[in-house]
Amino acid sequence: MEEHYRMANLDQFRTETRSWLEANCPASMRKKGADADNPYTRKKRSGDSLLWLETMADKGWIAPTWPTKYGGGGLSDAEQLILREEMAAISAPPPLAGMSLTMIGPTLLEMGNEEQKQRHLPGITSGTVHWCQGYSEPNAGSDLANLQTKAEDKGDHFIINGSKIWTSGAMHADWMFCLVRTDPNVQKQKGISFVLFPMTDPGVSYKPIRLINGEAPFCQVFLMMFVQTKAS
Ligand SMILES: Cc1cc2nc3c(=O)[nH]c(=O)nc-3n(C[C@H](O)[C@H](O)[C@H](O)COP(=O)(O)OP(=O)(O)OC[C@H]3O[C@@H](n4cnc5c(N)ncnc54)[C@H](O)[C@@H]3O)c2cc1C
Structure with missing residues (x-):
């Protein structure tokens, strides 16, 4: 009965x-591959x-299963599957992709x-804040x-020094999620911490890496900075 x-x-x-x-899905977006033209960041989008x-963000369907209190849609897995099926049926692209949504979120x-x-x-469910990944x-x-x-580790802050490479989209990112070594005296798989910081920090700089086709989708990122470890 309940199942029914x-x-x-x-x-x-x-x-x-x-x-x-x-x-609500604009007609011009209903074509296979339409998402390929959709940059990951809201600030680089225009038109349809x-x-x-924006329409999907207002509905909470950028992150359909995330809790509504964070701007998600609060859907169950079964509902999300239906949403995906119905979007596929009209060739509607995902409104947003990228590491903000799939990794740090x-x-x-x-x-x-x-x-x-x-x-x-x-910031992720509204598409306004874009993250990059600082691992390599x-x-x-x-x-x-x-x-x-x-x-x-200086107690209430870290002093970070080093360089990251192959950082996809670093030039458009607002924040980085980053792996850093906090303890050099243990087995190398240990003593690693995960830190978050804004790319606008004056201690962050980057250099685009140009590929043979002329495009530069990645950067080398240089870090020489002070990161507050107590939330502010
Ligand atoms: C499109 C793209 C986007 C990326 N974006 C990001 C990003 O946003 N952030 C980020 O942190 N990184 C990113 N990376 C980096 C990526 O995730 C890997 O860390 C990196 O490509 C692998 O490291 P490397 O290039 O130094 O190669 P290496 O690790 O030096 O490997 C070179 C070659 O050696 C081989 N090899 C390595 N170890 C061994 C072993 N033990 N035995 C046998 N063979 C071995 C590998 O298979 C490979 O063929 C991106 C990479 C690509 C291709």
Whole structure:
């Protein structure tokens, strides 16, 4: 009986979702590959691409299963699947992609404290804050445990020195999630910390890495900075 009720609700959700997408997804976005032209950051969007992002953000469907209190849609996995199916049926692209949504957001949801979630997740679910990933280094790629970027723990702040490489989209990013070595005296797979900082910090600079085709999708990022470890 309960199972039957749940299925009826899902059928209703599908009907409502189909109508909502029909009314709200701009016609120009309904084509395979439309997302390829959609930059990850809101500030670089315009026209229907921006409208699609804003409409989905208002609905909470940039991150459909994240809690509504952080700007998500609060959907169940089954509802999210239906949403994806209905979007695919009209070739509607995901409104946003990238590491903000797929890496740092889920990490904060799982591991972050409430203050960190409230501070960072709404920027992702609205598409306004774009993150980059600072893991690889000139001598730490496949062997990531070899990372050397040093963070000295000074109690209420870290002093960070080092360099990251192959940082996709660093030139557009607002924040970086970054792996740093906080204890050099233990096995190299240990003594590593995960820090978050804004790319506007004066201690962050970067140099685009130009590829043979002339594009420069990655950067080398140089860090010489002071990062507050108590939330502010
Ligand atoms: C499109 C793209 C986007 C990226 N974006 C980011 C990003 O945003 N942030 C970030 O931190 N990193 C990023 N990276 C870096 C990436 O995730 C890897 O860390 C990096 O490409 C691998 O390191 P490396 O280039 O130093 O190669 P290496 O680790 O030096 O490897 C070179 C070669 O040696 C081989 N090799 C390595 N170790 C061994 C072993 N033990 N035995 C046998 N063979 C081995 C590898 O398979 C490879 O063929 C990106 C990479 C790509 C391609």
